[in-house]
Amino acid sequence: MFFENIKLAVSSLFANKLRTFLTMLGIIIGITSVIAIKTVGNAMTDSVQEQMSAFGVNNVSISMYPDFNNTEVSNMDYDSIPKEQFTQEMLQDMLKTYSSQITALSVEQFLSSSKVVPDPDVPEVYANIDIDGVNSGYFTAENITMIDGKIFDKNAFENGSFQAIVSDFFVNNLYGGDTKKALGKQVDVTVNDETTETYTIVGVYRYDVSKMGIGEGTATKDVSTNFFVPYKNAVDQQPERQKLGITNFTLVTSAGTDTMAFADDVKQFLTDRLQENTLYTVDAFSMQSMVEESKKTMDSLTLAITAIAAIALLVGGIGVMNIMTVSITERTREIGTRKALGAQNSAIRGQFITEAVILCLVGGLFGMIDGIIVGYVACHFMGYVAKVPLSSVLIAFGFSTAIGVFFGYYPASKAARMDPIEALRYE
């Protein structure tokens, strides 16, 4: 009976292809938007999660910059804005005040990108690097895993020694993956295409592909990995930077700290310390706040598109109801005949509900395909990696079936309740 109903439904839908298609449009549009939202939403969530794990859930990043909301600042020429920095004294005070919440303070100073070619006669052996000056807290904040050797010692940090910690990619490229061979090696590095400095390798860390990502189309060999040097070393080579001092850093909070509240506290603390300089503002930013922020944007976006989808589905559903009513009126004699042949009301109802459901399911199938395409295109333009959620399929079929049953029920019941005589006499 069930299969007979399906066959019947399909043949009657095929008999009116254009009408069937037009009726499906609402459902197609509705399901398309639902699936597209799901796809984009999931991609956004994934991307946020990725950033979150890259940044570290417990980290609070703090920076200061000229307050452009201040008209005094916005009217000034950028270079003429007096420089400001977090002084050693301010930082020490902060660490003391929040000693129970802070486990590490991380600073970073980029120096230069470069290409290391140990032997000019063998140009195919090389490694791309980004020279990055870091302090000891950086390794905690970024959760760097050491494979071999060790982090710079206290002296190296304080003196800004020419020591380096390189990635396993670097070792693969230059030393065939043998970290023991790499340790203690001296490498000549051209800094800012000007000077050449010699660094001694003291450690090897694991390059986290998922964290840093590999640019599209870049061969593993060409990936530019961080070439860590002591913070002071990087600063010493950039005298103009030295003057600027520290304007941003990252704090690693102890487990269980409410990072959002902590970020607010630290921000207030540092703002108070900057009192005399109203031209600058301090920003403290936790992963949690970023998550909240992106959640808010996503929620409002989802809400807007969901509303559109809901309207489309509602309109689609009403369309289905309308066409079922028309179809049932057209087939009044058929219904009368079926009743004369002994069809129970439930059989007639089942037949037309099946028809409505099939109509919606086919619409849902098209909508699903469209939605996946739209989702992919949207993700592409928004710079996310699209992943079709499996739930899409379930949503498409679930919604379609529900709409079919809901909007098909009334017309189908009308058909089921028809008086057989009147139906047979219908002209």
Added chain:
Amino acid sequence: MRNDNAGWTGNSIIHLEGITKSFYLGTDHELEVLHGIGLEVNDGEFVSIVGESGSGKSTLMNIIGLLDHATSGRYFMEGVDISAVRESALCTIRNRQIGFVFQTYNLIPRTSAQKNVEMPMLYAGVRPQERAERAMALLQMVGMEDRAKHNPDELSGGQRQRVAIARAMANDPAIILADEPTGALDSRTGRSVMDLFHRLHEEEGKTIILITHSKPLAEETDRILTLIDGRITREQQGPFRAHGVPAPDSETLDSDPV
């Protein structure tokens, strides 16, 4: 569930007593179309109903076929008091006990002859394999086996009516009700359809009630009932009675025209 109601005595398959039917046109305008019909049809009888257009033949047939309810009166089918039967059970009786043949064929569109014949069996819950086999056998009986896969719009009127008769026979019902089955056919095609009814009557032993406007066709049946203005005014024995079952309340009035 045989009822032991007073009034029903015999072994007739259809027993009507004082059946009236009124249609309500507007709020209090009532039109009585049947005025106290009494009728007995025996098992295996071939009865024809004749009468002018509008005399109530179809209305009576619809009541007999359980498609409509009488306004008053009593109806027993195979001893069962129909007024006591639930709607869904009426569907089942229509499905198993009654085969309808309509003037306008009423085949289901976009559905092959075979599927049309299978329809009553589908509603009876017969398995697909068995349905198909029986449908083919019935189509063979009416000489339509080579058109089994054709849709109704690919068949002529006579062919459609043959398929409709095969469909009426699907669940091997005891009663065949045919409302002007030859009304839309030319006399030669009508003749062959009529021959089919005779075969169902003689070979299958079906009880048949036939409404017709054709006097010659009516005269081939066991008994002719004439309906005038909602009353059975006359019952005649037909000249070619096949079974010789005497109609309980019949009076022989051969000389009168139908």
